Each structure stands twice: as structure tokens, then as C-alpha cells.
Amino acid sequence: MKxxxxxxxxxxxxxxxxxxxxxxxxxxxxHRYRDLAxxxxxxxxxxxxxxxxxxxxxxxxxxxKDNPFRQRIAExxxxxxxxxxxxxxxxxxxxxxxxxxxxxxxxxYAFKIYDFNNDNFICxxxxxxxxxxxTRNELTEDEVxxxxxxxxxxxDLDNDGRLSLEDFxxxxxxxxxxxxxxxxxxxxxxxxxxxKMRKKIQEITL
Amino acid sequence: MSEGERARLMEEVEEKxxxxxxxxxxxxxxxxxxKHLKEAQLFVxxxxxxxGKGKGRKLYAYKVMMMKVLMGLPYGSIPRxxxxxxxxDTAMDxxxxxxxxxxxxxxxxxxxxxxxxxxxxxxxxxxHHGYCKYSVLFYGYYNNQRTxxxxxxxxxxSYLMVGxxxxxxxxxVVIRTMAKNADVGGGDGEDSEFTFAWKMFTSxxxxxxxxxxADNKYASITTSFKESIVDEQENQKDENIHLRRFLRVLxxxxxxxxxxxxxxxxxxxVKRSQEFANRDDLGWYEKNELxxxxxxxxxxxxxxxxxxxxxxxxxxxxxxxxxxGRIFALFLGNLYTFLLALFDEVNAKLEEExxxxxxxxxxxxxxxxxxxxxxxxxxGTPPPIEPADVIRGPCWETTVGIEFVxxxxxxxQVTYLTILIGDFxxxxxxxxxxxxxxxxxxxxxxxxxxxxxxxxxxxLVFNQGMIWMGSFYAPGLVGxxxxxxxxxxxxxxxxxxxxxxxxxxxxxxxxxNNFYMGLLLLILFLSLLPVVYTIMSxxxxxxxxxxxxxxxxxxxxxxxxxxxxxxxxGTLFSYAANPGLIIPAILLMVLAIYYxxxxxxxxxxxxxxxxxxMQMARDEEKNRRNNKDSTNQVMKDLExxxxxxxxxPPPEEKKGQKPKVKPGAAGNAVNLQxxxxxxxxxxxxxxxxxxAPGPRAPGPGNSRGRGQGPPPRH
Numbered sequence: 001m002k003x004x005x006x007x008x009x010x011x012x013x014x015x016x017x018x019x020x021x022x023x024x025x026x027x028x029x030x031h032r033y034r035d036l037a038x039x040x041x042x043x044x045x046x047x048x049x050x051x052x053x054x055x056x057x058x059x060x061x062x063x064x065k066d067n068p069f070r071q072r073i074a075e076x077x078x079x080x081x082x083x084x085x086x087x088x089x090x091x092x093x094x095x096x097x098x099x100x101x102x103x104x105x106x107x108x109y110a111f112k113i114y115d116f117n118n119d120n121f122i123c124x125x126x127x128x129x130x131x132x133x134x135t136r137n138e139l140t141e142d143e144v145x146x147x148x149x150x151x152x153x154x155x156d157l158d159n160d161g162r163l164s165l166e167d168f169x170x171x172x173x174x175x176x177x178x179x180x181x182x183x184x185x186x187x188x189x190x191x192x193x194x195x196k197m198r199k200k201i202q203e204i205t206l
Numbered sequence: 207m208s209e210g211e212r213a214r215l216m217e218e219v220e221e222k223x224x225x226x227x228x229x230x231x232x233x234x235x236x237x238x239x240x241k242h243l244k245e246a247q248l249f250v251x252x253x254x255x256x257x258g259k260g261k262g263r264k265l266y267a268y269k270v271m272m273m274k275v276l277m278g279l280p281y282g283s284i285p286r287x288x289x290x291x292x293x294x295d296t297a298m299d300x301x302x303x304x305x306x307x308x309x310x311x312x313x314x315x316x317x318x319x320x321x322x323x324x325x326x327x328x329x330x331x332x333x334h335h336g337y338c339k340y341s342v343l344f345y346g347y348y349n350n351q352r353t354x355x356x357x358x359x360x361x362x363x364s365y366l367m368v369g370x371x372x373x374x375x376x377x378x379v380v381i382r383t384m385a386k387n388a389d390v391g392g393g394d395g396e397d398s399e400f401t402f403a404w405k406m407f408t409s410x411x412x413x414x415x416x417x418x419x420a421d422n423k424y425a426s427i428t429t430s431f432k433e434s435i436v437d438e439q440e441n442q443k444d445e446n447i448h449l450r451r452f453l454r455v456l457x458x459x460x461x462x463x464x465x466x467x468x469x470x471x472x473x474x475x476v477k478r479s480q481e482f483a484n485r486d487d488l489g490w491y492e493k494n495e496l497x498x499x500x501x502x503x504x505x506x507x508x509x510x511x512x513x514x515x516x517x518x519x520x521x522x523x524x525x526x527x528x529x530x531g532r533i534f535a536l537f538l539g540n541l542y543t544f545l546l547a548l549f550d551e552v553n554a555k556l557e558e559e560x561x562x563x564x565x566x567x568x569x570x571x572x573x574x575x576x577x578x579x580x581x582x583x584x585x586g587t588p589p590p591i592e593p594a595d596v597i598r599g600p601c602w603e604t605t606v607g608i609e610f611v612x613x614x615x616x617x618x619q620v621t622y623l624t625i626l627i628g629d630f631x632x633x634x635x636x637x638x639x640x641x642x643x644x645x646x647x648x649x650x651x652x653x654x655x656x657x658x659x660x661x662x663x664x665x666l667v668f669n670q671g672m673i674w675m676g677s678f679y680a681p682g683l684v685g686x687x688x689x690x691x692x693x694x695x696x697x698x699x700x701x702x703x704x705x706x707x708x709x710x711x712x713x714x715x716x717x718x719n720n721f722y723m724g725l726l727l728l729i730l731f732l733s734l735l736p737v738v739y740t741i742m743s744x745x746x747x748x749x750x751x752x753x754x755x756x757x758x759x760x761x762x763x764x765x766x767x768x769x770x771x772x773x774x775x776g777t778l779f780s781y782a783a784n785p786g787l788i789i790p791a792i793l794l795m796v797l798a799i800y801y802x803x804x805x806x807x808x809x810x811x812x813x814x815x816x817x818x819x820m821q822m823a824r825d826e827e828k829n830r831r832n833n834k835d836s837t838n839q840v841m842k843d844l845e846x847x848x849x850x851x852x853x854x855p856p857p858e859e860k861k862g863q864k865p866k867v868k869p870g871a872a873g874n875a876v877n878l879q880x881x882x883x884x885x886x887x888x889x890x891x892x893x894x895x896x897x898a899p900g901p902r903a904p905g906p907g908n909s910r911g912r913g914q915g916p917p918p919r920h
Contacts, residue, residue: 066420130406135428143435150402157828175404
């Protein structure tokens with residue numbers, strides 16, 4: 001039984017990922033996606049069924065449930081912009097947030113995550129929202145205002161009072177912590193069973 | 207035991223056993239019966255094992271073994287390990303550590319060498335020192351044989367080498383850690399380009415999956431923001447310079463007075479304790495007065511300093527450094543006064559030793575004379591003197607060791623009591639009395655105790671300094687300290703979680719902990735000094751310790767070189783020890799230090815220049831984009847010189863053509879991927895960015911693999 005559906009998904013996977021390791025991870029990811037709502041997600045994906053999982057399910061995943069930006073993350077990666085994710089969106093999200101994604105890609109998506117009003121600029125109100133989410137509203141209004149002014153002061157290169165993608169890129173790429181801590185889902189899903197990997201790969205490809 | 211003795215003992219045991227069996231039938235009063243029963247049982251327990259039967263046998267064998275282990279055959283001199291005769295009646299165990307006259311029955315049973323006095327009268331009388339003084343914890347235990355045992359282990363040499371080697375190793379480790387920290391963190395409060403921006407966008411750790419960790423992370427992010435905000439605000443404050451300077455001078459004057467006062471207090475108390483040493487009727491307070499006063503000063507001093515420091519109005523990070531520095535000075539002053547007083551005592555003991563040397567020689571002569579007088583018919587050597595009866599000198603090293611152990615123990619006690627009372631009891635009171643009190647205890651006055659990180663780290667540093675100083679004379683001190691650290695960790699961890707709130711002050715003294723490592727280094731050096739001084743200049747006791755009988759402690763090294771190493775090495779060392787060689791070597795090292803210092807200064811300057819250049823280039827870039835005039839006067843003049851030329855082409859073109867190559871890293875990374883339209887996007891003609899991830903419906907046919915980046919715009 002397991003072999004069959006793995007073979008079916010392997011059609012998609014093989015096309016996209018010649019790398020065996022990635023194939024293995026993807027099949028695990030598919031199972032993670034499916035485990036969120038088994039009754040909604042079919043095992044057979046060859047016909048590209050239109051299945052979307054609502055935001056509540058995504059937001060309750062262990063990787064995301066403590067993250068202050070989980071709603072924005074789900075919105076950014078979902079097709080409809082509301083947080084309801086298809087399997088493709090789901091895979092997209094995990095691939096960008098994994099350790100294998102290149103830095104510039106992460107920076108690009110980070111910019112989109114912090115852009116709350118989706119106007120392709122991080123303006124002052126976006127900054128205020130970010131700060132309040134980070135500190136859970138512990139700072140006073142004056143302090144919040146001061147911090148946001150300072151951020152714009154530091155990072156805004158074209159002096160339009162808001163951060164464009166270049167400003168953000170320029171600033172984030174020098175940050176020492178960026179790759180290590182930000183946007184990294186790392187171990188959680190990528191592997192806990194490296195020992196069984198070879199066996200699984202054989203199952204998939206045969 | 208001889209045959210006759212055995213038989214006699216067996217008879218007695220039998221008698222006692224019969225008594226136990228028949229005691230019910232005796233027409234005695236209850237009190238008398240109980241007394242006799244107890245005595246008989248004691249007797250039987252003790253000696254039945256010796257006779258090789260009964261339940262007591264194993265216990266007896268264990269006791270004998272423990273005796274042998276404690277005596278440490280063959281690693282120590284027997285007289286040093288036996289309790290002297292005059293002290294036996296009053297000796298109790300571990301009283302050196304506590305000086306509480308507690309009677310511990312079970313200890314007595316396993317560790318006695320002679321009958322432990324079960325007399326409750328002694329509970330209330332003073333003890334002299336007790337068994338620990340003669341144990342492996344202290345210097346006096348070790349024998350001075352040059353080599354021991356089959357493998358010719360050189361005990362005195364190894365004692366000295368280990369003592370000095372500990373210092374050398376600690377020194378290396380501390381300096382290496384400091385160097386590593388200097389590499390990583392750099393200075394504190396450095397002028398970073400994007401402090402706030404990085405804090406905002408990169409502080410959340412996406413790996414967090416636990417609600418409690420998330421709470422802690424939120425709190426730490428908030429604290430970090432507050433710290434930066436205060437930092438920023440401090441930079442913008444106005445100053446009234448003269449008033450401020452006057453207040454600072456006043457504050458420093460007050461603090462110097464306090465330090466002087468505490469130094470004098472300690473000196474006074476030490477003198478008093480020397481008087482006490484001659485008296486006999488001391489209560490617990492008098493015996494421990496010195497240590498109690500020192501610990502109390504350690505508690506009260508910092509609070510006083512903090513109050514006075516409010517006059518100064520420094521930036522919080524600098525104020526914290528001053529505070530820590532003052533506490534450090536207080537501690538050092540106390541410790542050195544204590545040491546000076548200790549030196550007085552040591553000298554007194556050295557004087558005493560001369561008398562005792564003579565006395566012991568007399569004693570030996572007398573003993574032989576008596577022996578031959580009493581047994582005129584026997585020839586041959588008389589049996590050795592019973593160990594407990596040998597006259598022994600006052601072992602000054604052990605005294606010093608004892609003082610350090612007492613200091614450490616009282617430090618431990620004070621710390622634990624402070625936490626128990628100051629934090630735990632306080633938390634209990636605040637929590638439970640709050641229901642029936644007029645004002646809000648939690649928000650108002652007592653509230654919960656704060657966990658003072660810097661104070662605690664400083665306490666650890668001081669503790670370590672004391673251990674370094676004392677461990678040469680009391681090797682067991684290190685073990686005691688390890689136990690203390692282990693228990694203290696769990697204890698304080700519990701106390702923090704259960705009773706403390708985070709500290710109000712949000713600053714760390716230094717980002718890379720180099721400040722504390724600097725203090726540690728200083729204390730290491732200062733604790734090295736007394737030990738090295740005593741090794742080099744004080745003569746060791748004549749009959750106790752691994753260096754007994756030598757002129758100076760380091761003579762053991764000379765002895766080893768002469769006797770154990772091949773002769774050419776000996777001549778080599780004697781050449782190397784020539785002042786004509788050593789002084790130029792020292793000069794060379796001083797010059798090397800000077801050179802390295804100037805090289806590092808030069809690098810620092812070069813660094814600052816580069817930073818300035820980068821800042822200027824950034825400003826230029828900013829201004830150029832905004833079509834503004836250059837802020838740099840030089841550039842402005844140059845522009846004016848060049849006729850009719852605007853070096854600012856229309857913004858759209860400019861942005862369209864020019865790849866974003868900024869001075870410094872990232873330019874290349876941005877341009878690498880041709881797909882990525884990030885760099886060349888025209889802000890004025892931006893398409894809907896949300897489409898970037900591209901059409902998915904065709905799905906697998908799309909040869910753009912995932913993870914390669916958003917596709918080119920169509």
C-alpha cells in the first residue's frame with residue numbers, strides 16, 4: 001500500500017527533483033501535509049486535485065505555532081493570499097524556509113513577510129506592527145515610534161520614508177544572524193530518520 | 207593480640223552477653239538496668255568483631271580498613287595523622303569545618319582511632335580542632351620522603367609542581383578565553399551600522415517550537431530593545447558639566463572612605479581574633495567573628511556603593527562597570543588585610559617552632575633514658591614512641607589552610623542563608639501576606655527579589671580567587687569547592703525559577719564577557735602573589751608537610767635536578783639561572799610587549815579610518831540618489847570646479863542600468879542569479895510582485911526547479 005502511493009507521487013517528484021535526498025524529503029513533506037487533514041487530502045496527486053488546507057490547520061503546526069509571524073508567513077506563501085495553502089504552497093514554504101534555500105531568496109520572502117499591507121514597501125505602520133508582534137506590545141508608544149524612526153533612518157537609502165526591497169536587501173545581507181537564525185526551519189522536518197533513508201529511496205525509485 | 211589477651215577478652219564478652227540475657231531477672235531499678243544494658247551492648251558490639259565472630263565482624267574489619275586508609279600508609283607520616291594525646295578527649299570530627307560543637311555519633315564510630323568520648327559535657331565545651339586537621343584535606347598530612355613506594359613517586363616534587371602548575375594552567379586558559387572573546391565580540395556598544403534594523407528583522411529564532419521558550423525569547427527581545435533605546439537616549443542628553451563633576455568627585459571620596467573603613471574594621475577584627483586564640487572560653491560568635499564580619503561586609507558594601515553611585519549619573523553600562531570595580535576593590539582590600547594578619551600569625555608560629563624543636567629533642571632523650579632505666583636487661587632499640595605522644599611543631603601551613611577553608615565554608619553558608627532568607631522567605635511573605643495587607647506588597651516595597659546577574663558572577667570570581675589562594679595549603683579545598691559549585695547550581699537554579707523576577711537594570715557590563723574575564727585574570731594574578739612569596743621566602747615547618755626539613759620549599763627542585771637528572775642538565779640549569787642571562791631575557795620580553803602593543807594600536811587606527819571611509823561612501827551614495835548636493839566639502843569644491851557638468855544622470859536610467867554594487871560585500875550575491883529581477887527592478891515601473899512565484903498549474907513540466915528563485919518577469 002505504501003509503495004503504491006509513493007510511486008504515484010514519485011512521478012511528480014522525479015520530474016522536479018533529480019536529487020534523491022530531495023525526493024525523500026518531499027515524500028516526508030507530503031505526509032506532513034496530509035497528516036494535517038487526512039480526510040481532505042487524497043493520496044493520489046497525479047490529477048492535481050484542488051485541495052486547500054485552511055489557515056487554522058497550517059498555523060497549528062509545531063514549527064509555526066509559536067512564531068509571531070505565522071499568519072504573515074501563511075499569507076505570503078498561499079496562492080489566495082489568505083493563508084489557505086495548497087500542497088504546492090506548502091512545499092514552497094518549506095523549501096524557502098529550509099537551510100538549503102539561498103540567502104537572497106530568503107531575503108526576498110522575508111521582505112514580503114514583513115510587508116503587512118502588501119504594498120511592496122515596508123512603511124512605518126508595517127514596522128510598528130512587526131515590533132509589536134516581536135515584543136507582544138510590551139513597549140510604550142513613544143518607544144515604538146522611536147525604534148521605527150531609527151530603523152528607517154538606518155536602512156532607508158532612497159529617502160522616501162519607507163523601505164523598498166533594495167533597502168531591505170542591502171541591510172539584511174550584512175546581518176550576522178540572518179542565515180543562522182532567521183527563516184530557518186532546519187531539522188524539524190528535514191530528517192530524523194537518516195538511517196532509513198536509503199531504504200525509502202529504493203522504494204521510491206523502483 | 208596475644209593469646210592470653212584473646213582468652214581474657216572472650217571471657218569478658220561472654221560475661222556481658224550473659225548479663226544482657228538475664229537482665230530482666232535482676233532485681234534492679236529501671237534506670238540501673240538500662241545503664242548496664244547499654245554498656246554491655248556497647249562492649250559486645252565492639253569486641254565481638256575483633257574476636258572474629260558475630261555480627262560485629264564485618265563492621266570491625268571495615269573499621270580497621272578505614273583506619274588504614276585514613277592513615278594513608280605509606281603516604282604520610284604517622285605522627286601527623288594521629289590525634290595528639292592531649293587533644294584526644296576533646297577531639298571531634300569535622301569541627302574544623304563548622305566549629306559547631308556538634309556530636310556526630312556515626313562519624314565517631316567509623317573514624318575514631320581511639321575511643322570517642324561519649325561524654326555530653328564535651329558537647330558544650332570548646333573543641334580544639336578535631337580530626338580533620340590531621341586528614342588529607344590539609345598540608346600537614348603529607349610526608350616528606352623523597353620517593354614513595356615501588357615506582358619511586360616523588361611526592362614533594364609533585365606537590366610543588368602541581369601547585370605551581372595549577373596557576374600556570376589557569377593563567378593560560380583565562381588569557382586564551384579573553385583572546386577568543388576579543389576576536390568574536392569586539393568591544394561593547396560598538397557603532398554598528400544597522401543596530402535597530404537588525405534587531406527588528408533578525409532577532410526572532412525560527413527554530414523555536416516550545417511555548418515557554420517562546421515566552422523567554424519575547425522577554426529577551428523586549429529587554430534588548432529597551433537596552434538599545436536607553437543607549438540611544440543617553441547619547442542625546444544635555445549635561446551640566448560642573449555640577450556633575452563635583453558630584454562625581456564627592457561620590458568617589460565617599461567610596462574611598464568606605465573602603466578604608468572596611469579595611470580597618472577587618473584589621474581590627476583580625477587582631478582581636480589573635481587575642482582570642484590565647485583564651486579558652488570562646489563562644490561560637492567569637493570563634494567565627496572574622497569570617498562573619500568579612501561576609502557581612504561583602505553583603506552591605508555593594509548596597510552602600512549603589513546608593514552613593516546615584517550621585518554620579520553615569521550611562522547605565524558605565525555605572526555598572528564602576529559598581530563592579532568598586533565591589534572588586536572592596537573584596538581585594540578585605541582579602542589582603544586578612545592575608546597580612548595571617549602573615550603575622552605565621553611569623554609567630556615560626557618563632558614558636560624554634561622552641562619546640564628543642565623541646566622535642568629533649569623529649570626523645572628523656573624517653574630513651576627512661577626506657578633503659580626501666581628495662582635494664584633488654585638490649586636493642588626501644589620501641590618507637592607512640593604516635594600520639596610525639597611532640598610536634600605548630601604547622602603554620604596547615605593553619606593557613608584551615609583559615610582558608612573556614613573562609614570558604616562561611617562564604618558558602620552566608621550565600622545559602624541569603625538566598626533562603628532574602629529571596630525565598632521574602633517571596634513567601636510577599637505572596638501570602640499580600641491578601642491581608644494594606645498596600646500592594648508585590649508592586650510596592652518588598653516585592654520579589656531581583657536576580658542580580660553581575661553580582662552573582664562577581665561572587666563566583668571571588669570564590670575562585672579564594673580557592674586559588676588556599677589550595678596550595680589545603681589541597682582538599684578544591685574538592686570542597688567542586689561540591690559546593692554543584693549543589694549551589696541546583697539550589698540557585700531553583701531559587702531563581704521560584705522566587706526571583708528579572709533585574710530592572712537591562713545592561714550587561716560587557717557584550718563579550720571580557721570584563722569579567724579581566725577581573726578573573728586580575729584576581730588570579732593577585733592570588734598567585736602570596737603563594738609564590740611564601741614558597742620563595744618562608745621556611746617550611748620542620749616536621750610537617752612534604753617540604754619539612756628543607757631551607758626553602760623550592761629546594762626540592764634543586765634536589766631533584768641534582769639527584770635524578772643527568773649531570774649535564776644540572777650544569778645547564780646552573781648556567782640558565784645566571785642573572786646575566788635572565789635580565790636580558792626579561793628586557794627582550796618587555797620590548798616584545800611594547801612592539802606588539804604599538805602594532806595593535808596601528809591596526810585599531812587603520813580600522814577606524816576604514817569605518818569612516820565606509821560611512822562617507824554611504825552618505826555620498828545616499829546624497830547622489832537624492833539629487834542633493836554632496837555633504838563632503840571637498841567633493842563640493844571639485845564639482846564647482848568642473849564646468850557645466852551634472853554628474854547625476856536622470857534617476858530612471860541610472861537605476862535601470864547600474865548594478866547595485868556597493869562598497870563591501872553583497873553586491874555580487876545580488877547579481878549572481880540572472881533570473882532574479884531583484885536588482886534591476888525599476889521602482890517606478892513595478893509589476894505586481896505577488897505573481898513572482900510563478901504559474902504553478904502546469905506544475906511538473908516547469909523546468910525551473912524549486913529553490914532556484916522566482917522566475918523572470920514576463
